[in-house]
Amino acid sequence: MQFGQTVLVLRQLLARIRDVMAGEGDTQARLERIVQVIAVDMGAQVCSLYVRRAGDVLELFATHGLRQTAVHRTRLAIGQGLIGEIAAKAKPLALADAQSHPSFVYRPETGEEIYHSLMGVPILRGGRVVGVLAIQSIDRRRYSDEEIEALQTIAMVLAEMVASGNLVGPEELASSEAIAVPPMRLEGARLSPGFGLGVAVLHKHHQVVRRLVAEDTAVEHERLRKAVSDMHGQLDVMLRANGLAGSEHADVLEAYRMIAEDVGWLRRIAEAINTGLTAEAAVQKVNTEIHAQIARVSDSYLRERIQDLDDLAQRLLQHLVGAEDRAQRLPPDHDFVVVARSLGPAQLLDYSSSRLKGLVLQEGSANAHVAIVARSLGIPVVGQIEDVMARIESGDPVIVDADHAQVLLRPSAALRRIYERSSADRARRRAEYTQLRDLEATTRDGVRISLNVNAGLAVDLQPLSDSGVDGVGLYRTEVPFMVYEQLPTVEVQRQLYRHVLDVAKAKPVVFRTLDVGGDKILPYWPHGNEENPAMGWRAIRVSWDRPAVLRQQLRALIQAAAGEHLHVMFPMIAEVEEFRFARRLLDLELERHTSIDQPPPLSVRAGAMLEVPALLFQLNELVQVVDFLSIGTNDLAQFLFASDRASHRMSERYDVLSPAVLSLLRQVAERCRAGNVPLSLCGEMAGRPLDAMALIGVGLRQLSMAPPCVGPVKAMIRSADTAVLADFVSHLTTLRQASVRADLRAFAHDHGIALA
Ligand code: PEP
Numbered sequence: 199m200q201f202g203q204t205v206l207v208l209r210q211l212l213a214r215i216r217d218v219m220a221g222e223g224d225t226q227a228r229l230e231r232i233v234q235v236i237a238v239d240m241g242a243q244v245c246s247l248y249v250r251r252a253g254d255v256l257e258l259f260a261t262h263g264l265r266q267t268a269v270h271r272t273r274l275a276i277g278q279g280l281i282g283e284i285a286a287k288a289k290p291l292a293l294a295d296a297q298s299h300p301s302f303v304y305r306p307e308t309g310e311e312i313y314h315s316l317m318g319v320p321i322l323r324g325g326r327v328v329g330v331l332a333i334q335s336i337d338r339r340r341y342s343d344e345e346i347e348a349l350q351t352i353a354m355v356l357a358e359m360v361a362s363g364n365l366v367g368p369e370e371l372a373s374s375e376a377i378a379v380p381p382m383r384l385e386g387a388r389l390s391p392g393f394g395l396g397v398a399v400l401h402k403h404h405q406v407v408r409r410l411v412a413e414d415t416a417v418e419h420e421r422l423r424k425a426v427s428d429m430h431g432q433l434d435v436m437l438r439a440n441g442l443a444g445s446e447h448a449d450v451l452e453a454y455r456m457i458a459e460d461v462g463w464l465r466r467i468a469e470a471i472n473t474g475l476t477a478e479a480a481v482q483k484v485n486t487e488i489h490a491q492i493a494r495v496s497d498s499y500l501r502e503r504i505q506d507l508d509d510l511a512q513r514l515l516q517h518l519v520g521a522e523d524r525a526q527r528l529p530p531d532h533d534f535v536v537v538a539r540s541l542g543p544a545q546l547l548d549y550s551s552s553r554l555k556g557l558v559l560q561e562g563s564a565n566a567h568v569a570i571v572a573r574s575l576g577i578p579v580v581g582q583i584e585d586v587m588a589r590i591e592s593g594d595p596v597i598v599d600a601d602h603a604q605v606l607l608r609p610s611a612a613l614r615r616i617y618e619r620s621s622a623d624r625a626r627r628r629a630e631y632t633q634l635r636d637l638e639a640t641t642r643d644g645v646r647i648s649l650n651v652n653a654g655l656a657v658d659l660q661p662l663s664d665s666g667v668d669g670v671g672l673y674r675t676e677v678p679f680m681v682y683e684q685l686p687t688v689e690v691q692r693q694l695y696r697h698v699l700d701v702a703k704a705k706p707v708v709f710r711t712l713d714v715g716g717d718k719i720l721p722y723w724p725h726g727n728e729e730n731p732a733m734g735w736r737a738i739r740v741s742w743d744r745p746a747v748l749r750q751q752l753r754a755l756i757q758a759a760a761g762e763h764l765h766v767m768f769p770m771i772a773e774v775e776e777f778r779f780a781r782r783l784l785d786l787e788l789e790r791h792t793s794i795d796q797p798p799p800l801s802v803r804a805g806a807m808l809e810v811p812a813l814l815f816q817l818n819e820l821v822q823v824v825d826f827l828s829i830g831t832n833d834l835a836q837f838l839f840a841s842d843r844a845s846h847r848m849s850e851r852y853d854v855l856s857p858a859v860l861s862l863l864r865q866v867a868e869r870c871r872a873g874n875v876p877l878s879l880c881g882e883m884a885g886r887p888l889d890a891m892a893l894i895g896v897g898l899r900q901l902s903m904a905p906p907c908v909g910p911v912k913a914m915i916r917s918a919d920t921a922v923l924a925d926f927v928s929h930l931t932t933l934r935q936a937s938v939r940a941d942l943r944a945f946a947h948d949h950g951i952a953l954a
């Protein structure tokens with residue numbers, strides 16, 4: 199065939215194939231017609247379609263020209279014969295004399311001995327070979343490049359049909375080894391440690407709301423009520439099924455309900471029903487509004503919290519419209535890895551089974567509920583991988599290597615074996631942390647380290663029931679504020695703080711006053727378009743100009759702490775004068791409280807966050823006015839190095855484990871000790887065992903971290919010796935290098951200090 203002729207034939211051929219595909223008959227009958235059309239139009243005597251099945255074999259599914267009795271009987275292993283070779287190499291093969299090719303294998307049942315020339319192309323889907331399409335002719339003809347391309351185009355059109363799950367189950371397709379596309383490594387962020395291996399399952403939402411307008415509003419209210427109740431019931435069942443009931447993170451889903459009720463979420467849905475919508479349309483409307491809210495928030499911690507509401511909405515819609523949420527059936531006999539743009543914790547539980555080995559997310563942060571649940575289930579999570587849904591195909595073999603913040607697609611067999619071997623080691627270590635839960639965080643030389651958690655929602659408070667956690671070192675009050683539509687009243691705030699204190703059961707809770715403004719925007723909070731919001735009008739700076747909000751918050755805190763100890767901490771203090779100002783407001787509110795008929799707090803302590811470098815040069819004065827200090831290294835490091843904490847590009851550029859930062863922290867610890875001011879550290883570094891080891895070396899004795907970090911940090915503490923550590927860290931501060939991370943790691947190794 200000439201080029202122009204080939205194009206014309208191809209166009210007509212594709213049109214005919216399309217008609218057959220859309221036409222009558224079952225899949226097998228249509229396949230038979232398709233191979234006939236291809237053979238006739240391409241001037242061949244034979245056209246055969248092989249489909250890849252489990253066990254890496256290619257099965258003849260349809261043929262025109264070979265014996266029909268061979269259909270579903272002839273099977274070739276990948277690599278076996280010419281058809282097997284096309285699949286193994288994932289490349290076309292065109293031979294004028296196929297029988298003289300060394301790979302030719304004669305299959306008598308097909309009757310193919312009379313055909314000499316053969317052209318075959320792999321049927322590829324998502325880079326995976328799902329079958330082979332071949333034509334054969336009696337004469338020894340040579341195939342042109344255009345003809346090969348034409349057959350490849352046809353194969354592409356057929357790929358969808360072959361992979362649709364109608365011919366063989368998706369699990370069979372998923373089970374096949376990837377051949378065509380080489381392994382690939384995707385970098386992301388570690389959200390939950392560990393590694394796991396399985397085939398990819400892509401998660402997508404599928405609910406479609408068709409009925410928008412209600413016929414009877416009362417009926418819709420009742421449907422909503424029932425759906426909410428069913429949803430709660432199902433969440434409970436999931437908790438139990440996953441062995442989470444009563445565990446450290448059991449109240450994640452309880453937190454869901456709290457969020458929903460806090461935000462007036464159900465009330466908003468009910469109001470939407472009142473306007474004449476069906477229950478599902480109302481849920482969708484409110485959810486759309488929440489999406490718009492997410493889009494306005496740039497702080498990832500807060501975004502993740504609101505993400506939970508999205509999860510709830512999807513779940514509620516499932517109960518209302520009964521749609522299947524999963525993108526596909528899970529492969530029944532294979533371990534799998536879920537790949538999603540974002541995922542809520544309950545959705546993760548939907549997938550949860552002993553075969554779920556990992557989670558890969560396009561979005562997500564370590565503070566996300568889904569990451570918390572994943573950690574409690576021991577499921578590794580890598581997040582923040584750009585465009586992940588487009589880069590991973592359903593059925594791809596995947597290694598989620600969260601420890602190295604990477605995902606390995608289609609790994610080689612050798613690589614898989616290496617990962618499989620280490621997984622036994624890991625299971626052993628996990629069992630060790632569980633045993634540490636009720637043990638004290640005391641070093642080998644008997645120094646007790648206070649371990650606290652950073653919290654924002656109810657879920658973060660759960661670990662307080664463990665004897666191994668001393669309190670809440672940082673309660674970020676802006677987190678609950680995020681879910682309100684308007685500034686919560688003093689009474690609403692009082693209830694919220696009271697609840698936190700009740701859950702804490704006399705363990706100290708350090709309430710940090712609102713750290714909003716700048717990049718943490720609340721819909722009802724005044725803000726301008728600043729070029730550099732992290733250094734802009736935020737936190738105490740807003741209160742300085744508009745003290746009313748801080749006064750209301752302090753009033754609520756004082757009322758909530760009736761009969762309890764109250765710890766209040768002010769964020770972003772840059773000058774001692776700002777702290778004095780905040781303290782004056784606190785005193786004013788305490789005075790005001792005496793005039794009302796309510797018991798006062800047992801004690802009130804006011805502290806400052808050390809996050810702005812300027813404050814480091816006012817320590818002498820500062821220690822005289824504060825009751826305690828907490829170092830916020832997330833902000834402190836970004837301002838010290840002028841390095842945006844949210845920038846991926848900068849995240850590895852500067853190291854807080856440097857002689858400069860360590861000697862600075864040591865000076866702060868010494869000044870506080872001399873001034874008798876309790877000092878803690880609540881930045882992310884407190885939760886990383888190696889960093890926490892260095893912090894203890896510089897003299898810190900109180901750390902506050904994300905709840906999941908407590909176990910690994912405690913294991914480190916219990917295997918360390920403060921005196922030896924202090925000597926070593928002191929030596930490190932004299933070194934002239936940008937990072938002492940490697941030295942600390944070597945030290946830990948030599949001294950048998952446990953690092954997760
Ligand atoms: C910090 O800056 O280290 C800190 C703990 O506060 P946040 O992360 O809320 O800014």
Ligand code: MG
Pocket residue numbers: 809830832833
């Ligand atoms: Mg901060």
